Amino acid sequence: MSSNNSLLSIDSKIIKYGLERTFQLLEACDNPHLATECIQIVGTNGKGSISAMLSNVLIKNKYDVGLYTSPHLVDLNERIRFNDQKISNTSIDYFTKKFKSNITIIQPSFFEIMTVMALEYFKQKKANIAIMETGLGGRLDSVTAVKAKILIFTPIDIDHLGLLGNTIEEIAYEKSCAIQGSTKYIFSSNQKQVVKKILDKRAKKFKIDIKYLSEKSNFKLNSRHQVSNARLAYQVLNFLREKNFFKLKTIKTHLEQTKWPGRIQYISKSPDVIFDVAHNHHSILAFIDYFKTKVSLYKNCKIIVGFESGKEINQIINQLFLLFDTVTITETKIRKSMKANDIKDICSRNDLIIKSNPRKALNDNLKDLKPNDACVILGSHYFGPYINEIFKNCFDINKKRY
Numbered sequence: 001m002s003s004n005n006s007l008l009s010i011d012s013k014i015i016k017y018g019l020e021r022t023f024q025l026l027e028a029c030d031n032p033h034l035a036t037e038c039i040q041i042v043g044t045n046g047k048g049s050i051s052a053m054l055s056n057v058l059i060k061n062k063y064d065v066g067l068y069t070s071p072h073l074v075d076l077n078e079r080i081r082f083n084d085q086k087i088s089n090t091s092i093d094y095f096t097k098k099f100k101s102n103i104t105i106i107q108p109s110f111f112e113i114m115t116v117m118a119l120e121y122f123k124q125k126k127a128n129i130a131i132m133e134t135g136l137g138g139r140l141d142s143v144t145a146v147k148a149k150i151l152i153f154t155p156i157d158i159d160h161l162g163l164l165g166n167t168i169e170e171i172a173y174e175k176s177c178a179i180q181g182s183t184k185y186i187f188s189s190n191q192k193q194v195v196k197k198i199l200d201k202r203a204k205k206f207k208i209d210i211k212y213l214s215e216k217s218n219f220k221l222n223s224r225h226q227v228s229n230a231r232l233a234y235q236v237l238n239f240l241r242e243k244n245f246f247k248l249k250t251i252k253t254h255l256e257q258t259k260w261p262g263r264i265q266y267i268s269k270s271p272d273v274i275f276d277v278a279h280n281h282h283s284i285l286a287f288i289d290y291f292k293t294k295v296s297l298y299k300n301c302k303i304i305v306g307f308e309s310g311k312e313i314n315q316i317i318n319q320l321f322l323l324f325d326t327v328t329i330t331e332t333k334i335r336k337s338m339k340a341n342d343i344k345d346i347c348s349r350n351d352l353i354i355k356s357n358p359r360k361a362l363n364d365n366l367k368d369l370k371p372n373d374a375c376v377i378l379g380s381h382y383f384g385p386y387i388n389e390i391f392k393n394c395f396d397i398n399k400k401r402y
Contacts, residue, residue, distance in 0.1 A: 015136065015163070016109040022142040025116045028102040032116070032123035033146040036066065039236075040143055042134045042178045043154030044171075045283045046189070046229045050154055051133045052260035052397075053233040058129060059083055060254045063246065066122030066130035068115065068143070073261055073384030073395045080118045082125045084397060091121060111135050115142040129246075137164050139177030147182035152236060153210075154229070156195045157282040158312045169194060176202040186210045187236050189228065211235070220256050222264055225286035230255045261395040262381060264290055268391060271369035272298070275377045275387060279307055284316045287378065288323065295323050298374040302326040304361050305379045307338045318348050324376070328353040330361035332382040358386050366390065 026033055039054065041047045048069050055067045065083060072078040080087040095117045096103070103113060115132075122130045134143045156172050164171045172195040179186065179202045186203055190213050203210050215231040215238075233255055241248045264287065267273040278287045295301055303324040307313060321327050329344055329352055331337040340354045355361035362383075365375055377383055384395065393399060 016112065017140040019140065019142065019145045021106050021108040022112045022115060022145040024106045025099070025102060025108050025112065026119070026145060028099060028106070029116055029120050032119040035123040036119070036127050036130045037150075038130045038132050038146045038148040039150040039152065040132050040134060040146065040148035040178060041152045041154065042138050042175050043152075043189070044157045044159045044175075044280065045286070046154035046225065046232075047133045049226060049229045049258075049260050049263055050152060050233050051131050053230060053255050053258045054131050054237065055081075055084070056258040057233070057237055057248065057251055057254040058246065060250075061246065061248050063128045064126060066118065066125065066127040068118040068130065069133040070111070070114070070135050071381045073381055074388045076114070078395075079114055080121055082122065082127065087117075087121055092117070095120060109142075112142045115145075119146065134175075134178065137171075137177075138175040140174075141178070144178050144180070147180065149182060149184040150236075150240075151178055151183050151186045152232070153186070153188035153191070153199060154232070155189045155282060156191055156199075157280060159280045168192070169198065172198040173202075179203055179206060179208070181206060183208060185239070187232065187239070188212050189232050211239070217252065219252065223286060223290040225283075225289070226263065259397045261397065262384070265394075267377075267387065267394050270371040272374040273366065273369075273377070273391070274374065275383070277379070277381050279313075279379050281312045281316045284313065284320055284378075288316075288320055291323055291376065294374075298372060299370065300325050300373040301376070302328070302365050302369075302374070303376040303378060304328045304330060304358075304365055304383075305343070306330040306332045306340075306358060306361075306383065307343065307379045308332060308382075309336050309338050313343075314346050317343070317346060320378075321347060321349055326353065326365075327351070328355055328361050328365055330354075330358045331356050332380045333358060358383060359389070362386050362390060 041051050051069055055065045058065045067081040070079050077086040132143045132146055134141045138144055156175055158168050164174045176199050186208055188210050213232050215235040219227050219230040221227050237251050240246050262275055262277040265275045267275050276287050278284045301324045329340040331340050340356050344352050369375055
């Protein structure tokens with residue numbers, strides 16, 4: 001059995017709340033989080049993009065950088081990178097075998113194991129900095145156990161309903177609890193007032209002022225929300241440079257050159273196949289804002305969508321579908337998926353196509369595309385394996401992009 005299958009079989013579909021198992025496994029591994037300075041990224045949207053931007057700038061400036069993100073698109077190795085290179089199966093095997101008895105006793109979740117594995121790997125590699133994307137929430141997320149001195153909040157909105165809470169106030173509180181006694185510096189995107197109030201209250205408890213986004217630089221990026229991400233990353237990096245944490249040059253250029261799959265990613269051109277993992281109201285609205293400026297370029301526009309359950313899409317899905325001639329609804333098969341008919345029930349269009357099998361949905365839509373057509377695939381990271389079957393290695397960040 002491969003490393004991927006072996007590790008995924010532990011309990012990849014089970015979420016376990018609390019930090020105690022992470023602390024226990026960290027201690028069993030001789031506390032690797034103490035060997036590397038960490039930046040923790042918390043929020044609803046933009047976490048992966050900002051993590052990738054920070055990583056790229058630091059790597060281009062000759063620093064050794066660990067990057068931990070989730071979820072993955074094709075294989076779990078993508079979640080742990082050192083200087084843009086994925087962790088090898090050999091390194092995964094080494095960790096799981098070395099700490100097998102501890103894992104058996106502690107019974108950590110898949111995400112908790114991956115978090116500690118990343119920190120142990122970065123320690124072995126002698127990383128100068130580890131950029132750690134929070135998986136779910138903040139208060140009970142295993143990444144919070146690293147006690148990062150630098151905390152970055154991306155836009156916080158409604159997502160993971162029922163898991164983090166049922167209101168934006170409850171969700172914001174869960175994420176705000178990433179702020180703790182070890183936190184020294186906090187940066188944040190501009191937030192909704194209700195979210196800002198909650199973040200400020202938590203920060204005040206630890207006598208920290210949050211540095212909200214104030215950067216106004218322009219960036220040559222393909223959407224306004226990515227420009228906002230780049231501005232926040234620039235503000236953080238410029239602060240770190242001014243405080244002499246790092247010696248950095250050409251920050252803006254390296255931010256613009258960052259590649260991160262699944263974010264308005266052109267998989268192919270003529271015809272254009274575009275993949276975006278937008279899966280909640282805020283991120284879908286950002287995609288609409290981008291694509292409405294492009295739709296007139298095409299003779300025929302198709303979209304394939306599928307979402308995981310618990311996603312807040314009811315108020316935005318009809319607005320999205322207005323941009324497309326053909327709409328196909330499918331399901332994500334790797335995790336609990338919204339049923340295609342449940343998505344259909346909240347839509348006003350009566351010409352929707354239902355294809356529950358995502359592989360068939362992709363193949364049927366892509367096979368008859370003409371050079372001046374477009375096909376958008378949107379809604380979930382878990383379309384990744386099916387897209388990769390058709391467009392080999394399309395998610396390799398070192399591969400030339402369109």
